[in-house]
Amino acid sequence: MADKKKLQQLIDGLNQDLANELGASILYLYQCSTASGWDGEELRELLQPEVTGEMQHAIFLAEKIVALGGKPTTMPIQHKCPKDVKGMLQYDLKLEKEAIEGYKLRSMQAEECGETGLKIKLEELIVDETGHAEKIERILRGM
Ligand SMILES: [Fe+2]
Numbered sequence: 001m002a003d004k005k006k007l008q009q010l011i012d013g014l015n016q017d018l019a020n021e022l023g024a025s026i027l028y029l030y031q032c033s034t035a036s037g038w039d040g041e042e043l044r045e046l047l048q049p050e051v052t053g054e055m056q057h058a059i060f061l062a063e064k065i066v067a068l069g070g071k072p073t074t075m076p077i078q079h080k081c082p083k084d085v086k087g088m089l090q091y092d093l094k095l096e097k098e099a100i101e102g103y104k105l106r107s108m109q110a111e112e113c114g115e116t117g118l119k120i121k122l123e124e125l126i127v128d129e130t131g132h133a134e135k136i137e138r139i140l141r142g143m
């Protein structure tokens with residue numbers, strides 16, 4: 001049994017991650033619907049699957065928070081989104097990299113709490129977010 005304080009810190013961290021995922025899903029929805037021009041088409045192709053992809057991450061986190069005895073947040077992180085496509089992608093790249101760092105920390109916390117399954121799942125989220133970051137970087141290199 002993990003100590004109570006560490007478990008609470010893990011739950012709080014997962015709730016931050018949840019707010020970030022909810023915010024990312026909404027941000028990508030906004031960007032997909034407002035991006036214009038040829039670059040906007042590419043952005044849409046890249047990000048449309050991630051509107052639901054990031055929401056899937058949010059669903060996993062919310063269910064895990066409840067399973068650990070916590071209460072999932074309903075408040076997404078708010079974003080101020082750049083209007084131009086390149087600015088959007090640069091902004092998104094920063095978010096994806098922050099998500100990777102967040103999940104690295106969270107997987108260590110999960111391990112400390114003896115939550116091996118959660119740790120492995122968080123590492124899978126790192127794989128997903130790394131894939132997103134690499135795709136965005138590849139597009140940005142060509143802009
Ligand atoms: Fe995500």
Ligand SMILES: [Fe+2]
Binds near residue numbers: 096
């Ligand atoms: Fe992502």
